[in-house]
Amino acid sequence: xxxxxxxxxxxxxxxxxxxxxxxxxxxxxxxxxxxxxxxxxxxxxxxxxxxxxxxxxxxxxxxxxxxxxxxxxxxxxxxxxxxxxxxxxxxxxxxxxxxxxxxxxxxxxxxxxxxxxxxxxxxxxxxxxxxxxxxxxxxxxxxxxxxxxxxxxxxxxxxxxxxxxxxxxxxxxxxxxxxxxxxxxxxxxxxxxxxxxxxxxxxxxxxxxxxxxxxxxxxxxxxxxxxxxxxxxxxxxxxxxxxxx
Amino acid sequence: xxxxxxxxxxxxxxxxxxxxxxxxxxxxxxxxxxxxxxxxxxxxxxxxxxxxxxxxxxxxxxxxxxxxxxxxxxxxxxxxxxxxxxxxxxxxxxxxxxxxxxxxxxxxxxxxxxxxxxxxxxxxxxxx
Numbered sequence: 001x002x003x004x005x006x007x008x009x010x011x012x013x014x015x016x017x018x019x020x021x022x023x024x025x026x027x028x029x030x031x032x033x034x035x036x037x038x039x040x041x042x043x044x045x046x047x048x049x050x051x052x053x054x055x056x057x058x059x060x061x062x063x064x065x066x067x068x069x070x071x072x073x074x075x076x077x078x079x080x081x082x083x084x085x086x087x088x089x090x091x092x093x094x095x096x097x098x099x100x101x102x103x104x105x106x107x108x109x110x111x112x113x114x115x116x117x118x119x120x121x122x123x124x125x126x127x128x129x130x131x132x133x134x135x136x137x138x139x140x141x142x143x144x145x146x147x148x149x150x151x152x153x154x155x156x157x158x159x160x161x162x163x164x165x166x167x168x169x170x171x172x173x174x175x176x177x178x179x180x181x182x183x184x185x186x187x188x189x190x191x192x193x194x195x196x197x198x199x200x201x202x203x204x205x206x207x208x209x210x211x212x213x214x215x216x217x218x219x220x221x222x223x224x225x226x227x228x229x230x231x232x233x234x235x236x237x238x239x240x241x242x243x244x245x
Numbered sequence: 246x247x248x249x250x251x252x253x254x255x256x257x258x259x260x261x262x263x264x265x266x267x268x269x270x271x272x273x274x275x276x277x278x279x280x281x282x283x284x285x286x287x288x289x290x291x292x293x294x295x296x297x298x299x300x301x302x303x304x305x306x307x308x309x310x311x312x313x314x315x316x317x318x319x320x321x322x323x324x325x326x327x328x329x330x331x332x333x334x335x336x337x338x339x340x341x342x343x344x345x346x347x348x349x350x351x352x353x354x355x356x357x358x359x360x361x362x363x364x365x366x367x368x369x370x371x372x373x
Binding site for chain 2: 121215
């Protein structure tokens with residue numbers, strides 16, 4: 001069947017004479033075999049080296065909109081700022097509301113308004129960091145645009161990528177978005193204080209996370225009540241220590 | 246939808262490849278290799294491709310998408326396994342979880358199909 005679709009070799013010269021811009025040869029193949037996002041990967045690698053050299057531990061957060069990223073991050077910054085030098089970058093499609101809410105923690109915050117772009121890329125992070133003294137920071141957090149699909153493909157140079165899942169979203173999110181869970185280093189289960197009200201099936205959620213990413217650490221917490229926050233901060237400290245920061 | 250941005254990256258890569266060609270060429274087809282854990286939807290890619298290429302150096306080119314297999318290492322069987330679905334990373338033989346993904350994250354520009362344009366003819370057209 002496939003062979004029938006290929007034009008015989010003798011047809012090529014006749015076709016070539018017919019058009020105003022003419023082809024003289026048969027089509028030929030140019031082997032490429034390159035990653036489509038290689039420019040992002042190269043830049044992300046350079047960022048990672050910069051972060052390591054400056055001794056700043058970089059954590060990125062991805063989740064669907066409304067899963068509690070900003071509240072979780074604000075509460076994390078509030079606690080960390082007592083003992084550490086912290087800062088945050090936040091990506092948002094249009095508004096600066098998230099940056100304002102994060103700034104309530106007292107930490108320096110920069111907004112990356114992505115416009116129509118539904119994810120952060122390494123280039124945007126690089127640009128947003130201009131003028132910041134990375135060596136003066138212990139932790140830098142990068143809050144991605146609320147989206148469980150697009151951010152998965154883009155390395156931002158982070159040392160730790162967190163995927164957030166809230167108890168109000170339903171248990172099957174990991175099965176719907178396996179890629180983002182696969183690229184994450186840990187999952188944060190947020191809004192545990194609302195689990196009862198939403199009939200959240202904790203066991204099913206944990207099973208689904210394990211199915212798409214066996215062995216992924218899961219931290220359960222409520223940023224609103226503070227339950228589980230201490231355990232999360234211990235985990236964060238241990239991760240940072242393991243990287244030698 | 247980040248597929249539009251993916252297509253823009255592809256156009257950039259194609260531009261780099263064309264710059265290395267000896268004479269003028271026209272791209273007639275682009276072949277991508279996409280794994281189930283690449284984070285892109287083939288249908289959305291096709292849609293974005295058709296919407297993005299007019300007026301670019303890929304204008305008129307066909308898009309072919311070759312699926313890359315999802316391959317994981319089974320720590321129990323000590324063997325590479327091809328998995329059916331990214332929704333369940335476990336060995337199809339022994340059923341144990343397989344956290345070590347070896348293949349399936351690919352988002353690659355595999356090859357281009359090009360035709361060399363007749364320079365002599367083009368020159369004639371340009372000067373006549």
